[in-house]
Amino acid sequence: MTQxxxxxxxxxxxxxxxxxxxxxxxAQRHMRALLRWFALQGVLLALTSALVAFVAGVPELYVxxxxxxxLKGLVLPWLLWRIVLRLGVHREVEPLVNISVTLxxxxxxxxxxxxxxxxxxxxxxxxxxxxxxIALACVLLSMLMMITRRKAITQVVAFLSxxxxxxxxxxxxxxxxxxxxxxxVAFDVLIAALIFGLFFFQIRRTFDSLDLEHLEEKP
Amino acid sequence: MNLWLWNLAEAVLMVGxxxxxxxxxxxxxxxxxxxxxxxxxxxxxxxxxxxxKQPVLAEHASWIFRxxxxxxxxxxALAAAIVPVILVAMPLTAAADVIALVALLALARxxxxxxxxxxxxxxxxxxxxxxxxxxxxxEPAMLMSIFxxxxxxxxxxxxxxxxxxxNSGLGLRPSLAFALAALVMVAIAETGxxxxxxxxxxxxxxxxxxxxxxxxxxxxLALIEWANQIKLLLFATLLLNLFLPWGxxxxxxxxxxxxxxxxxxxxxxxxxxxxxxxxxxxxxxxxFRVPEYLGLAFLLAILGILSHYILEVGV
Numbered sequence: 001m002t003q004x005x006x007x008x009x010x011x012x013x014x015x016x017x018x019x020x021x022x023x024x025x026x027a028q029r030h031m032r033a034l035l036r037w038f039a040l041q042g043v044l045l046a047l048t049s050a051l052v053a054f055v056a057g058v059p060e061l062y063v064x065x066x067x068x069x070x071l072k073g074l075v076l077p078w079l080l081w082r083i084v085l086r087l088g089v090h091r092e093v094e095p096l097v098n099i100s101v102t103l104x105x106x107x108x109x110x111x112x113x114x115x116x117x118x119x120x121x122x123x124x125x126x127x128x129x130x131x132x133x134i135a136l137a138c139v140l141l142s143m144l145m146m147i148t149r150r151k152a153i154t155q156v157v158a159f160l161s162x163x164x165x166x167x168x169x170x171x172x173x174x175x176x177x178x179x180x181x182x183x184x185v186a187f188d189v190l191i192a193a194l195i196f197g198l199f200f201f202q203i204r205r206t207f208d209s210l211d212l213e214h215l216e217e218k219p
Numbered sequence: 220m221n222l223w224l225w226n227l228a229e230a231v232l233m234v235g236x237x238x239x240x241x242x243x244x245x246x247x248x249x250x251x252x253x254x255x256x257x258x259x260x261x262x263x264x265x266x267x268x269x270x271x272k273q274p275v276l277a278e279h280a281s282w283i284f285r286x287x288x289x290x291x292x293x294x295x296a297l298a299a300a301i302v303p304v305i306l307v308a309m310p311l312t313a314a315a316d317v318i319a320l321v322a323l324l325a326l327a328r329x330x331x332x333x334x335x336x337x338x339x340x341x342x343x344x345x346x347x348x349x350x351x352x353x354x355x356x357x358e359p360a361m362l363m364s365i366f367x368x369x370x371x372x373x374x375x376x377x378x379x380x381x382x383x384x385x386n387s388g389l390g391l392r393p394s395l396a397f398a399l400a401a402l403v404m405v406a407i408a409e410t411g412x413x414x415x416x417x418x419x420x421x422x423x424x425x426x427x428x429x430x431x432x433x434x435x436x437x438x439x440l441a442l443i444e445w446a447n448q449i450k451l452l453l454f455a456t457l458l459l460n461l462f463l464p465w466g467x468x469x470x471x472x473x474x475x476x477x478x479x480x481x482x483x484x485x486x487x488x489x490x491x492x493x494x495x496x497x498x499x500x501x502x503x504x505x506x507f508r509v510p511e512y513l514g515l516a517f518l519l520a521i522l523g524i525l526s527h528y529i530l531e532v533g534v
Contacts, residue, residue: 009391010391012391012393012530012531013391013393015393015530016393016394016396016397016522016526016530017393019522019526020397020522023518023522027515099511100510100511100514103514103515103518104514104518106518107518107521107522107525110522110525111525114525114528114529130529130530131530133529134526134529134530
């Protein structure tokens with residue numbers, strides 16, 4: 001095994017931590033722990049961006065790192081936690097599928113992502129090319145989380161972590177998007193979170209519960 | 220020939236020091252809980268007392284019940300002889316790889332369960348059923364976590380794995396971190412330490428290992444207890460030498476052996492201090508959560524293998 005540079009190894013470690021956090025999000029039973037892991041994911045994202053900025057010498061990424069830290073590490077989890085408190089749903093996350101099965105499905109998805117991204121990796125010349133598989137796996141894992149949760153609020157956390165994973169992919173695969181796009185996306189996500197909050201209240205006022213089964217049409 | 224003697228000496232050392240290691244953990248725990256704790260020789264005294272007593276056999280016990288303690292002790296002691304303790308290259312390690320190690324531990328477990336069911340008490344059957352349920356989950360997790368290293372070393376031989384870790388330099392390797400976490404979780408479950416099983420009680424409804432050996436007494440009980448103490452030392456040594464092998468002797472000169480022995484003892488002391496801290500801090504988990512806990516260990520091991528392939532091979 002060849003020895004890559006120390007900084008690049010740190011990027012690899014960050015990717016592994018990202019994957020671990022995705023699995024931690026999948027395995028959580030409690031709302032509070034879920035949001036804590038979600039905040040940690042935002043912080044890790046900021047660290048990764050700063051790291052890639054340093055390794056690849058792209059100073060714009062520092063700005064996006066700061067943006068990620070403030071928005072995804074602090075503001076979004078805080079907003080969600082406030083909504084959770086006001087709705088009084090801060091207890092258990094209700095999965096549709098048993099958690100151990102979900103985790104095994106997740107492992108299978110990682111394998112699939114690895115298989116799919118093998119040819120892409122061969123084309124890429126970037127320092128971070130081997131992270132593409134992990135990033136793709138994180139996207140798939142958050143999709144899995146979205147379809148296996150019952151409550152609206154957990155699905156929104158899954159959606160936001162999907163956005164985190166995409167952000168991670170962009171940082172890893174292309175050294176970040178143009179700054180204008182990134183700022184735009186960041187604020188879109190913030191607005192989306194606010195709108196989701198409104199939706200939660202609306203859903204609850206109509207059905208007296210956040211369970212999305214009520215939205216399905218009963219025959 | 221010389222190396223065989225070293226191997227024998229190491230095995231004797233492991234078997235002989237095992238009661239001391241258990242006593243050490245007990246002492247650390249007692250001190251953390253503001254108790255004075257037993258003397259370090261207490262485990263030896265207990266064993267001597269049990270060996271001197273006449274064993275009492277249940278009326279319906281068959282020859283399996285009497286044979287099992289010897290098999291358990293022999294299998295565990297042999298497993299302890301496979302693990303490299305002070306020297307990396309051992310003849311027995313070359314002869315039996317890590318799969319044989321897991322198989323030996325499985326043999327010991329199989330006989331414990333068999334003996335527990337042999338007497339026909341309710342507790343024995345219950346303990347055996349629980350033990351087998353957990354074993355079905357913990358064995359694959361243990362194999363997977365060690366396979367992370369053997370994939371890197373291209374060998375299932377313990378010495379080759381330790382060599383690879385020693386010579387691959389101080390790289391940051393996430394796969395190793397995953398494997399270490401998985402193996403620590405499995406080791407805690409396998410040795411029956413606190414979040415999974417409580418080693419300090421002899422009668423409670425959630426016990427696993429104690430339920431199986433409830434009918435044993437005298438020298439049979441002594442052998443089983445001793446085998447358990449060896450198992451604790453074995454897992455500790457396996458963890459330390461696979462993941463933190465620095466200091467281990469690569470040749471059999473006296474200086475490097477002395478350094479290796481000192482490093483091993485120091486690392487063991489630290490590990491046991493950590494273990495007792497952890498046990499004081501944690502509460503025992505519900506027995507129905509244990510499969511989930513072991514599933515998590517398995518998942519971590521799989522993540523270790525995947526991240527090895529994804530992140531470390533292509534670099």
